[in-house]
Amino acid sequence: MSQPIIEFKNVQKRFGDTTIFDDFSFKVEENEIVSIIGPSGSGKSTLLRILMTLEGIDGGYINVAGESLWHMLWNDRYVPASNKHLHKMREQLGMVFQHFNLFPHMTVKRNITEAPMRVKGLSRQDAEESAEALLELVGLADKAESYPNDLSGGQKQRVGIARALAMRPAILLLDEITSALDPELVDEVLDVIRNLAKEQSFTMLLVTHEMYFAREISDRVCFFDKGKIVEEGVPEDIFSAPREERTQAFLNAYLGQ
Ligand SMILES: Nc1ncnc2c1ncn2[C@@H]1O[C@H](COP(=O)(O)OP(=O)(O)OP(=O)(O)O)[C@@H](O)[C@H]1O
Ligand SMILES: [Mg+2]
Numbered sequence: 589m590s591q592p593i594i595e596f597k598n599v600q601k602r603f604g605d606t607t608i609f610d611d612f613s614f615k616v617e618e619n620e621i622v623s624i625i626g627p628s629g630s631g632k633s634t635l636l637r638i639l640m641t642l643e644g645i646d647g648g649y650i651n652v653a654g655e656s657l658w659h660m661l662w663n664d665r666y667v668p669a670s671n672k673h674l675h676k677m678r679e680q681l682g683m684v685f686q687h688f689n690l691f692p693h694m695t696v697k698r699n700i701t702e703a704p705m706r707v708k709g710l711s712r713q714d715a716e717e718s719a720e721a722l723l724e725l726v727g728l729a730d731k732a733e734s735y736p737n738d739l740s741g742g743q744k745q746r747v748g749i750a751r752a753l754a755m756r757p758a759i760l761l762l763d764e765i766t767s768a769l770d771p772e773l774v775d776e777v778l779d780v781i782r783n784l785a786k787e788q789s790f791t792m793l794l795v796t797h798e799m800y801f802a803r804e805i806s807d808r809v810c811f812f813d814k815g816k817i818v819e820e821g822v823p824e825d826i827f828s829a830p831r832e833e834r835t836q837a838f839l840n841a842y843l844g845q
Contacts, residue, residue: 590618591651592615592617593616593620593652593759594614594616594639594650594651594652594791595615595650596612596613596648596649597613598612598613598647598648599612599638599645599647600612600648601631601634601638601815607815608634609631609635609645609815612815612816620791620792620807620808621790621791621792621794621805621806621807622792622793622807622809623794623796623806623809623810624793624796624810624812625797625799625809625811625812625838626811626812626818626838630813630814630815631812631814631815632795633795636763639657640678640681640683640761641657641658644658645658652677652680652681652759653680653758656669657677658674679707679757680759681757681758681759682752682755682759682761683752683763684752684762684763685763685765686765686768687768688736688741688748689748690748691736692736692737693735694736695734696732696734696735696736696739696747697716697720697723697732697733700715700718700722700747700750700751701715701716701719701754703751703755704718704754704755708755719750719754722750722754723747725750725753725783726747726749726750727746727776727780728746740773741768741769741773742769742774742776742777745777746776748765749765749780749781753784758791759792760784760791760792760793761792761793762796763795764795765794765796766778774798778798778801781794781801782804794806797842799827799839799842799843803827807822808820808821808823809822809823809826809827811826811830811832811834811835813838818832819831819832819834819835
């Protein structure tokens, strides 16, 4: 079997006196689509933010694509990663956030070309061609010259997805990308992710409250509570026949069953 593309080994994470992860281990295989569901405050966003190197860890190891994320080998010993190593590792990951985080003073196209030009050194022409193709992919080819404030929430979020993809990440992290949207805009955003999952081979790790979407798109669903995976499995098992009481209670509250 091939090596997992993401692996957490005995990871610890604390904020002050509060322990978020204590001896947390978790794997994602290449091209696997994994959804994380679970109550507020259980550590779902923290998990993605650690992968994105926006948060450090207090113990354990994380491997991404066969390399240690937070450590590097130095004379046959693991030492804390340098900034250069973190930059290199970060390029494998793209993240879309709940709140769009677009640059309001830049056009849609510029929002997408900025990082590939600055970080990856793409020429303006190459970056713009790629941005145009990505805008086509998310159904916004006609909005390239618009500014974020002139877009609907759903359109902003589709730009957010295009911007993450512009860095050609091997892994896409999605943190509740529809929860700030009006209900009628949710599906246009989820459709983009559906198509991506269908047409391209991608590893995706998503945190979502859209249970029907998690059920439809995921290879595996993990129910997360208090920094632990309480239960995981194929969507049919988790949603139709959860074994753990905590999973049942969460799903009942959520789905109103
Ligand atoms: N920067 C921080 N400093 C201190 N505590 C934090 C920080 N970030 C998160 N926390 C705490 O860590 C815990 C886990 O937070 P996290 O955002 O990962 O939860 P979550 O599962 O994503 O919740 P939600 O569903 O509400 O988004 C929470 O108790 C939160 O208050
Ligand atoms: Mg969160």
